[in-house]
Amino acid sequence: MTKYIFCTGGVVSSLGKGVAAASIGRILKSRGLAVTVQKLDPYLNVDPGTMSPYEHGEVFVLEDGAETDLDLGAYERFIDENLSRASNLTSGQVYQQVINRERRGDYLGKTIQVIPHVTNQIKATINQVARQTKADVVIVEVGGTVGDIEGLPFLEALRQMRKDLGRDNTYYIHVTLLPHLATTNELKTKPTQHSVRELRGIGIQPDMIMCRADLPVGDDLREKIALFCDVDRQAVIPLPTASTIYEVPLTLEDYRVADIICARMKIDCRTPDLAEWRDMVAHIKGPKPHTVTVGIVGKYVELEDAYMSVYEALNHAAVHHNCAVNIEWISSEDLERMRNVERLENLDGIVVPGGFGERGVEGKIVAAKFARVRKVPYLGLCLGMQVMVIELAREVFESDAPNSTEFNPATTHPVIDLMPDQRDIADLGGTMRLGSYPCHLIPGTIAANAYQADQVDERHRHRFEFNNEFKEQLGQAGLVFSGLSPDGRLVEIAELRDHPFMLGSQFHPEFKSRPTRPHPLFAQFIRAALDRVVAAQSAPAAATEPAPVSG
Numbered sequence: 270m271t272k273y274i275f276c277t278g279g280v281v282s283s284l285g286k287g288v289a290a291a292s293i294g295r296i297l298k299s300r301g302l303a304v305t306v307q308k309l310d311p312y313l314n315v316d317p318g319t320m321s322p323y324e325h326g327e328v329f330v331l332e333d334g335a336e337t338d339l340d341l342g343a344y345e346r347f348i349d350e351n352l353s354r355a356s357n358l359t360s361g362q363v364y365q366q367v368i369n370r371e372r373r374g375d376y377l378g379k380t381i382q383v384i385p386h387v388t389n390q391i392k393a394t395i396n397q398v399a400r401q402t403k404a405d406v407v408i409v410e411v412g413g414t415v416g417d418i419e420g421l422p423f424l425e426a427l428r429q430m431r432k433d434l435g436r437d438n439t440y441y442i443h444v445t446l447l448p449h450l451a452t453t454n455e456l457k458t459k460p461t462q463h464s465v466r467e468l469r470g471i472g473i474q475p476d477m478i479m480c481r482a483d484l485p486v487g488d489d490l491r492e493k494i495a496l497f498c499d500v501d502r503q504a505v506i507p508l509p510t511a512s513t514i515y516e517v518p519l520t521l522e523d524y525r526v527a528d529i530i531c532a533r534m535k536i537d538c539r540t541p542d543l544a545e546w547r548d549m550v551a552h553i554k555g556p557k558p559h560t561v562t563v564g565i566v567g568k569y570v571e572l573e574d575a576y577m578s579v580y581e582a583l584n585h586a587a588v589h590h591n592c593a594v595n596i597e598w599i600s601s602e603d604l605e606r607m608r609n610v611e612r613l614e615n616l617d618g619i620v621v622p623g624g625f626g627e628r629g630v631e632g633k634i635v636a637a638k639f640a641r642v643r644k645v646p647y648l649g650l651c652l653g654m655q656v657m658v659i660e661l662a663r664e665v666f667e668s669d670a671p672n673s674t675e676f677n678p679a680t681t682h683p684v685i686d687l688m689p690d691q692r693d694i695a696d697l698g699g700t701m702r703l704g705s706y707p708c709h710l711i712p713g714t715i716a717a718n719a720y721q722a723d724q725v726d727e728r729h730r731h732r733f734e735f736n737n738e739f740k741e742q743l744g745q746a747g748l749v750f751s752g753l754s755p756d757g758r759l760v761e762i763a764e765l766r767d768h769p770f771m772l773g774s775q776f777h778p779e780f781k782s783r784p785t786r787p788h789p790l791f792a793q794f795i796r797a798a799l800d801r802v803v804a805a806q807s808a809p810a811a812a813t814e815p816a817p818v819s820g
């Protein structure tokens with residue numbers, strides 16, 4: 270019998286509910302249980318694929334090509350399992366499914382209502398995840414905050430699940446905030462009490478309350494919350510702000526969260542094995558002999574969540590090499606206007622992440638040129654690879670004409686273009702190449718050496734590709750096509766010869782990096798940046814030969 274743990278949020282959004290849910294997954298998995306995590310998002314968009322990164326942060330892509338909420342990235346990193354399309358359900362999807370069924374006549378003329386039709390559809394998707402994954406425990410996080418109008422059908426469905434499945438098989442965790450008042454220097458519990466009251470009004474009595482706070486939460490406060498909210502004192506769990514999110518499972522373990530849950534739900538499991546995780550956290554927090562400074566050159570740098578997986582992957586790789594990584598967020602639009610270009614001077618490595626649309630692209634090209642000319646390690650992710658190709662082509666053809674047809678449809682040198690057989694599809698509204706595809710690696714290249722493999726599978730989210738008409742000329746200029754689709758038609762990885770590390774991938778390696786298993790390309794990139802730091806320290810004079818860079 271599958272067990273269900275439901276996580277709701279109260280008081281404010283952006284509490285780190287996703288990290289809490291993912292951390293519960295990790296401590297249960299460490300007890301030998303098969304675990305999966307699902308996110309229910311109350312907004313009406315069908316998926317986050319078309320939502321602005323400014324509003325919603327990164328779009329996380331799964332193996333099967335689903336474009337999902339960034340919390341799914343946290344789940345995958347913490348529980349180290351690949352999730353699937355059904356792992357992220359939005360209100361938009363639920364209503365779309367219900368309305369499609371209504372149009373097909375599936376409801377036999379009945380009046381369609383939120384209860385039971387919408388709630389049944391929600392429960393069916395939760396059950397579908399349980400069936401597909403055969404998990405012992407399904408953790409379900411509801412986005413937003415209790416009290417949001419659009420979240421009500423989800424909460425009602427969760428309420429019904431206790432009725433359907435019984436107390437032993439369902440467990441409700443409410444994550445709240447204890448705000449800190451500076452004047453009296455105390456944490457306040459009242460908003461938590463109100464939020465639990467709101468939840469009870471919907472018919473859900475939480476079994477556990479997790480309290481996010483910026484200060485330590487004393488036993489007196491736990492006692493008070495237990496009394497007012499009617500939960501066991503030991504089930505009031507303090508979640509103080511951690512120096513690294515990866516510490517949260519260890520905090521939960523200190524408060525015996527998994528033991529409490531397993532005892533209540535009558536789950537048989539072995540003693541936890543968190544040795545590897547503890548080791549990783551100790552590594553993150555431990556002293557580091559070197560720091561590498563990496564610039565992320567993008568257009569959404571004001572909102573770091575827009576590049577969450579890239580940020581995480583850089584950190585995983587740095588931990589692997591026992592160095593610290595200092596991230597500089599550099600606006601590509603600044604570089605485009607030749608503002609702040611001197612910021613590139615201080616970098617040990619440059620990452621140009623994915624992106625869409627013309628804005629800021631010329632600034633990314635400035636960064637790619639700087640990396641090439643000054644031999645600074647460069648990692649290009651999707652658009653970052655395309656930019657690297659455009660920049661080299663402009664050098665080869667001694668012209669600004671080379672471009673992607675995404676940015677200049679009339680360019681005389683379309684080095685990045687739609688595939689001929691894609692053009693018709695694109696004209697019909699276009700869909701992207703999404704999800705996992707195999708990539709064949711050419712032996713002896715930096716890519717093949719990094720992966721130590723002949724073939725890998727990586728996740729994609731793009732429309733445009735390297736244009737093979739330019740393969741020969743760019744190849745002669747030093748570009749090595751080190752990863753290709755198995756039929757050889759698509760360039761998946763390009764790298765530059767006679768450069769410490771200048772590599773771009775058409776896919777998004779960041780989506781597959783895990784804290785205890787850094788992604789090989791990120792690991793190799795950080796290695797190159799670290800080599801540069803070490804070399805500069807041993808020979809300070811030789812490391813700074815200036816070379817002119819212009820737009």
Ligand code: GLN
Nearest residue numbers: 623624651652731732733
């Ligand atoms: N805009 C580019 C394309 O569609 C790159 C996409 C991306 O970086 N994810 O091909």
